[in-house]
Every structure is written in C-alpha cells, then in structure tokens.
Amino acid sequence: MKILVCIKQVGDDGETNRFDVHALEEALDLKDQLQTQLSKSVVLDVVTVGPPGACKIIRRAFGMGADRGFHCVTEKPDFVSSFVTATRLAAVAQKEPYDLILTGIMSADMMAGQTGPMLAKILGLPCATSVIKTSAPSSDMTIEVERELDNGLRDCLTITMPAVLTIQAGINTPRYPKLSSMLAAGQKKIETFKELDLFPEPIQAREISIGTEYPKKTRSGRVLEGSLSDKAAEFLAFLKEKDLL
Amino acid sequence: MKQIFVIAEIFANQIRPVTWELVAAARVIEKNLPSQQSSPAIHVIVPADHPLPLAETIAQRTGMDVIGLQIPELKTEPFAKTIEEPQKGTKKHKEKGRKARWDCMWERGAPAPHGDSGSLARGSAYSGEIYISCIEQLAEELNPSHILIAHTPQGQDFAPGLAVGINAASVPAVNGIRTDEEGLIYSRPVFDNSRNLLVRPTQHRPVVLTVMPGIFKAAVGEEQKSGRVEIRDIPNQSAAYGDQRIRHRRTLKRSCENQALKEAKVIVAAGRGIKEKENLKEIFEFAQSFSSAAVGASRPLIDMKWIEYQHQVGITGATVSPRLYIACGISGSSQHLAGMKKAEFVVAINKNPEAPIFLHADLCIIEDVFEFIDVFLTKRGESNGFCDFK
Numbered sequence: 001m002k003i004l005v006c007i008k009q010v011g012d013d014g015e016t017n018r019f020d021v022h023a024l025e026e027a028l029d030l031k032d033q034l035q036t037q038l039s040k041s042v043v044l045d046v047v048t049v050g051p052p053g054a055c056k057i058i059r060r061a062f063g064m065g066a067d068r069g070f071h072c073v074t075e076k077p078d079f080v081s082s083f084v085t086a087t088r089l090a091a092v093a094q095k096e097p098y099d100l101i102l103t104g105i106m107s108a109d110m111m112a113g114q115t116g117p118m119l120a121k122i123l124g125l126p127c128a129t130s131v132i133k134t135s136a137p138s139s140d141m142t143i144e145v146e147r148e149l150d151n152g153l154r155d156c157l158t159i160t161m162p163a164v165l166t167i168q169a170g171i172n173t174p175r176y177p178k179l180s181s182m183l184a185a186g187q188k189k190i191e192t193f194k195e196l197d198l199f200p201e202p203i204q205a206r207e208i209s210i211g212t213e214y215p216k217k218t219r220s221g222r223v224l225e226g227s228l229s230d231k232a233a234e235f236l237a238f239l240k241e242k243d244l245l
Numbered sequence: 246m247k248q249i250f251v252i253a254e255i256f257a258n259q260i261r262p263v264t265w266e267l268v269a270a271a272r273v274i275e276k277n278l279p280s281q282q283s284s285p286a287i288h289v290i291v292p293a294d295h296p297l298p299l300a301e302t303i304a305q306r307t308g309m310d311v312i313g314l315q316i317p318e319l320k321t322e323p324f325a326k327t328i329e330e331p332q333k334g335t336k337k338h339k340e341k342g343r344k345a346r347w348d349c350m351w352e353r354g355a356p357a358p359h360g361d362s363g364s365l366a367r368g369s370a371y372s373g374e375i376y377i378s379c380i381e382q383l384a385e386e387l388n389p390s391h392i393l394i395a396h397t398p399q400g401q402d403f404a405p406g407l408a409v410g411i412n413a414a415s416v417p418a419v420n421g422i423r424t425d426e427e428g429l430i431y432s433r434p435v436f437d438n439s440r441n442l443l444v445r446p447t448q449h450r451p452v453v454l455t456v457m458p459g460i461f462k463a464a465v466g467e468e469q470k471s472g473r474v475e476i477r478d479i480p481n482q483s484a485a486y487g488d489q490r491i492r493h494r495r496t497l498k499r500s501c502e503n504q505a506l507k508e509a510k511v512i513v514a515a516g517r518g519i520k521e522k523e524n525l526k527e528i529f530e531f532a533q534s535f536s537s538a539a540v541g542a543s544r545p546l547i548d549m550k551w552i553e554y555q556h557q558v559g560i561t562g563a564t565v566s567p568r569l570y571i572a573c574g575i576s577g578s579s580q581h582l583a584g585m586k587k588a589e590f591v592v593a594i595n596k597n598p599e600a601p602i603f604l605h606a607d608l609c610i611i612e613d614v615f616e617f618i619d620v621f622l623t624k625r626g627e628s629n630g631f632c633d634f635k
Contacts, residue, residue, distance in 0.1 A: 003333060006332065024247060027362060033539055066384070069341075078440070082405065082415065082417075083408070083409065083415065086409075108437065108600050109435065109436055110416065110435055111433075111434060111435055111436075111437075112417045112418070112433075113401050113405075113417060113418075114404075114405035114408075114415060114417055116401065116405075117373075117401075117403075117404075117406045118405045118406065118408070118409050118415075120406060121377075121405070121406040121409035121410055122506065126373075126374060126488070126490040126491045127373065127402075127406065128373070128402070128491065129373075129398070129401060129402045130398050130401070130402070144494075146396060146497070147398070147402075147495075148561060149398045149399065150397060150398055150560050150561060151498075152498055152499035152562075153350075153496060153497065153498050153499075153559070154373065154413075154496065154497045154498075154499075155370075155493060155495075155496050155497075156345070156492055156493075156494040156495045156496070156497065157491055157493055158255035158491075158492045159490060159491050159492075160490035160491075163490070169544070169545070169548045170544070170547060173549075173550065184314035204447070205418060205447065206408075206413070206414035206415065206446060206447055206450065207414045207415070207444050207445065207446050207447065208444070208445055208447060209442055209443065209445075210430065210443045210444070210445050211442075211443050211445065212435070212440040212441060212442050212443065213432070213440065213441050213603055214440065214441070214604075215420075215434065215438065215439075215440070215441050215601060216604070217604045217605070218586070218604065218605045219591060219604075219605055219606055219607050220607050220608065221603055221604060221606055221609055222607065222608055223603075223609040223611065224608060224610050224611075225611065228612060228616060228617065229620055229624070231610055231612060231620075232617065232620040232621040232623075232624045233624060235592070235608065235610065235621060236621065236624055236628060238592075238608060239569075241567070242568075242590065244510070244511060244535070244568060244569045244590070245534075245535060245536060245625075
C-alpha cells in the first residue's frame with residue numbers, strides 16, 4: 001500500500017503548514033496500524049511544491065517517519081492559484097499508484113482549502129474534506145472517515161480507495177521529529193522535479209492577484225493609550241460604566 | 246442569455262439561511278456586470294431527495310427561478326442513538342474516562358426510531374460526488390457565467406472539484422465583490438485574516454465562488470411575483486451520479502453543549518497567544534473577578550487538548566452572545582469571529598498590534614495578556630477597598 005502526503009512550506013520561518021503536519025501524523029498512524037495489525041507493508045511518501053528552500057520541510061517529514069520525499073521546485077511568486085499547485089502535485093502523484101493521498105484542510109497563509117479537492121478531481125479520485133477521524137483501511141479497499149461539518153455535526157462516510165482526504169486540525173497530536181531520524185534524514189535523497197520538465201507548456205492560472213488590503217473594521221476599535229496601569233484603569237472604568245463587573 | 250447559478254445549501258431537508266445571502270451576492274454580481282452584456286438570469290439550484298417544497302419556498306421568497314434536482318440517493322432517515330467514544334489524546338483524559346457523546350441524527354436506510362419522533366423529518370444527505378456531477382451536467386447545458394456556493398463545510402467540499410470539472414476559475418471565501426474598468430474583483434481573507442487578497446478571474450471562463458456567510462445581507466421577503474419552479478428527476482443509478490465511491494453512512498451530533506457559555510454575561514476567552522496550557526489558570530482567575538463569567542477558547546486550544554470542547558467558541562463550537570467578550574491572545578480567525586460577533590461589547594487583549602481581532606473589537610488593549618491581567622486584578626482589588634498584604 002502506498003500513501004502520499006502533500007505538504008507546504010509557509011510563513012517567515014519556513015515551517016511546515018500546521019494542517020499538513022496533522023495530515024502527515026495521520027498517515028504515519030495509518031501506516032503503523034496497517035503494518036502492526038494487518039501486517040501490510042506501507043510506503044509513505046511526501047511531496048511539496050515550492051522554492052528550493054522548501055526541501056527543509058521534507059527533511060523534517062523524514063524525521064517524523066516519511067519514507068521518500070519529492071520536491072517540485074518552483075520560483076517563489078507572490079500568488080499561486082490553487083489550481084496551478086494541484087496540477088503540479090497531480091503530475092508527481094501520477095508517477096506512482098497511490099492508494100491514499102492526504103493533505104491539510106488548508107494552508108495557514110493562503111487559507112483557500114482548494115488544493116486537496118482540486119487534486120482529487122484532476123486525478124479522477126473521490127475526496128472527503130475536513131476529515132477529523134479515520135479508521136484503518138479494510139481489505140476491500142475502503143476507508144471509513146468522519147468529516148467535520150458546522151454546529152458540532154459530523155458525517156460518517158465509507159470511501160472506495162484510491163482517495164484523497166484533507167485533514168482537519170485536532171484529529172491527532174503530531175509527534176516531534178526524532179533526532180536520530182533527523183540525522184539519518186540528512187543522508188536521504190530527495191527526488192526533485194523541475195517545473196519545466198513536468199510542464200513544458202506553462203500552466204494557465206485561472207485567477208490573478210491584483211493586491212492586498214486591510215480588512216474593514218466591524219467595531220469602533222478604540223485603542224487604549226498610556227502605561228499599563230493607565231490602560232487597566234480605563235478598562236476598569238469602562239466595565240463600571242457599562243455595569244459589566 | 247448568461248446565467249448565474251446559486252447553489253442552495255440544504256441540510257436535513259431545510260434551507261440554510263446562507264442561501265438567502267448567496268442570492269444577495271448574486272444580485273451584486275448581476276448589477277456589476279458590464280452593461281453591454283445582456284442581463285443574466287439568476288437560477289437557484291436545489292439538490293435534495295424531495296426538492297419541490299424547498300424550491301417553492303425559495304421561488305416565493307426571492308422571486309428567482311429555481312431548478313430542483315430530485316436525487317433520491319440523498320435521502321437518509323432519522324435515527325436516534327447515542328454513541329460514546331473515549332477521547333483520543335492525553336493519558337490524563339483516559340484516566341478520567343472522559344467520553345465524547347454523539348447523537349446519531351441521520352442514517353442511511355435506518356429503521357424508524359422508536360418513541361415520539363414525529364417531528365423529525367426525513368433528511369437530505371450531502372454527497373460531494375453527486376453534487377459535482379449533477380451540477381456539472383446542468384452547467385454544460387445552461388452555461389452559467391458565475392456559480393455561487395456557500396463557504397461552509399459543505400460548499401468547500403464540492404466547489405473546488407466542480408471548478409476543475411467545468412474548467413472554471415475558482416475564488417474561495419469571498420468576503421467582498423466590487424468592480425473596476427476591467428471587470429469584477431473579489432476579496433478574500435488570507436494570512437490568518439490579517440489581510441484581504443484581491444483576486445480577478447482571467448477572462449472567458451465561468452467563475453465558481455464560495456461566499457463567506459455573514460457578509461451579504463439577506464434581502465428576502467415575500468416577493469410580489471414568485472419565480473418559476475422546475476423539478477428535474479435524477480433517478481437512482483443514473484450516470485449523473487458519478488461513480489458513487491463515497492457512501493454517506495450517518496450524521497452525528499455532539500451532544501454536549503456548554504450552558505455556562507450561553508448564559509454568561511461576560512466571557513473571558515483564551516487563544517493561542519496565551520502560549521502555555523498552564524497559563525489557563527490565570528484566565529480562569531481573571532474570569533472569577535467578574536460576577537457572572539464563563540471561560541471560552543478558540544479552536545487551536547481544543548485541538549491541542551489544553552481545554553475541553555465545551556469551551557470552544559466559533560463555527561465548530563458554540564455561538565455566543567454575552568454582554569462582554571474579552572478575547573485574550575486570540576488572533577481573530579473567521580472561524581472564531583463567527584461565534585462571538587453577536588457580543589454587545591468586545592475587548593481584545595493581544596501583544597501583536599497587527600492581530601485582526603482588533604478590527605472587530607470595541608476596546609483594543611495592546612499588551613501582554615498576563616501582565617495586563619495582573620495589573621488589572623490589583624487595580625480591581627484596590628477599587629473594591631481590599632488591601633493586598635502580600
């Protein structure tokens with residue numbers, strides 16, 4: 001059985017997107033269950049699309065227990081359409097017959113939540129988003145998952161594999177990378193793909209970004225000024241005036 | 246004539262109110278389309294096992310034409326059963342034997358529940374695969390320029406796949422629609438809600454939009470003239486179903502609700518900015534300095550298992566409306582804001598002046614949460630005439 005986890009580098013520190021860390025932990029957990037309880041051999045790969053420095057998060061994934069790592073190397077543009085990312089991921093995912101593809105429900109920076117379901121559609125696979133619980137796949141190649149809705153609701157689904165799942169935070173507590181694995185990870189080879197080799201014709205973005213702006217205020221937003229003590233006094237006066245104590 | 250599709254959000258045979266907001270957003274798009282184009286027709290699409298009554302209600306209230314997609318496969322039956330599961334997580338949780346309780350609301354092919362369940366209607370389930378293939382077929386026939394879907398767990402599940410399927414542009418989480426000389430521009434939140442990204446779809450393709458709930462004012466009443474209703478039958482096993490690789494089994498509802506959060510006059514809520522689990526003690530102390538206060542939390546704290554789910558405020562937790570909401574170290578994600586925006590007053594305490602919570606607060610206190618609480622509690626003690634002899 002083969003599992004692929006799609007991860008993304010985000011933020012100024014270049015860390016792994018926290019939702020993707022949950023996806024990787026869930027994949028590692030499924031691998032453990034399949035190997036120990038059902039004596040199935042499982043290969044767990046990770047893939048990222050990003051600038052050359054993004055190889056750092058693959059090394060970290062090795063430290064957590066990933067077997068192999070793929071990196072589709074791109075320039076770092078300001079805005080990447082989810083469709084473009086999903087198309088790049090699909091090119092790598094198609095190289096091997098994966099039974100399960102996991103990724104985070106969204107990235108913490110762009111917050112679109114589209115890459116997983118778009119990847120599924122490009123690959124022609126079923127997809128469940130916002131997965132908050134999984135059970136080990138059964139021998140008929142189905143997997144039971146629960147997806148989180150709003151208002152404290154969950155849908156329980158049975159999905160025929162191969163399938164794509166996007167993982168919601170709170171599904172698990174991710175392990176820390178082991179120092180020994182991190183050291184060994186330094187020796188591991190990351191397979192890189194150049195964008196041009198995968199796509200001789202550039203992928204046409206379907207949306208473009210024309211800038212950013214600050215969101216609008218929805219309340220007055222009075223900023224308390226002065227020393228810490230001044231602010232506390234003003235807050236106390238506010239509570240008394242409004243009879244909130 | 247160009248069409249605008251609005252996909253109604255149906256849950257358990259009910260029209261979810263976000264549907265009216267989608268209609269309002271569709272009207273904004275209609276108004277802002279370049280004038281040389283002929284005016285588009287807005288169609289509301291209703292996928293359900295029994296869409297006629299839902300479609301009629303929508304046609305009456307909005308005056309829009311409605312297409313009901315009658316899909317028997319979406320039917321589930323009400324089912325009353327409680328499932329208990331031990332919570333995954335820390336050892337401490339296991340020792341206490343804390344269990345999450347789930348009420349099973351709907352199950353596929355379930356036997357009728359015993360007892361008085363006459364009020365429970367048969368439910369329409371959701372299936373991403375079926376939604377995508379049915380809407381794809383309709384889009385191919387009617388060639389819409391825009392498809393509006395709610396940015397909810399349901400909409401977010403099928404909108405991206407639909408966009409790929411019909412070669413459309415896709416803009417998620419739309420919180421603003423405007424226009425310039427080149428056409429429509431959509432804004433959507435990025436970077437933990439601290440910025441809006443302005444997005445323009447490239448030309449000559451349809452656009453799939455998921456629209457954030459709570460942004461567009463639902464302007465519906467009984468329209469003078471009801472729209473037309475058309476029901477299309479999509480029988481079981483038809484090709485329009487797609488491959489049916491996803492089977493909906495049942496829908497569960499978490500049975501515990503936090504009455505204290507709903508009733509409290511003041512809610513002191515903690516977010517990731519409190520840094521460590523141990524610091525929650527101080528948040529509880531702060532809450533105790535009010536006569537009627539409860540402690541709330543943003544989702545990451547529940548995800549990290551620092552505090553129980555009953556304290557969670559937000560889309561996936563409780564929706565609260567206290568007189569005062571004090572957000573301590575909460576950045577202000579849309580997930581959280583949706584749960585607390587009905588508070589009468591909001592006070593935000595956060596070290597980071599860029600935290601988006603300050604855009605949604607009446608009072609902004611840019612300080613370290615715990616330094617501020619310490620000074621505040623001392624001042625409060627003094628003002629009460631108590632002396633602290635420590």
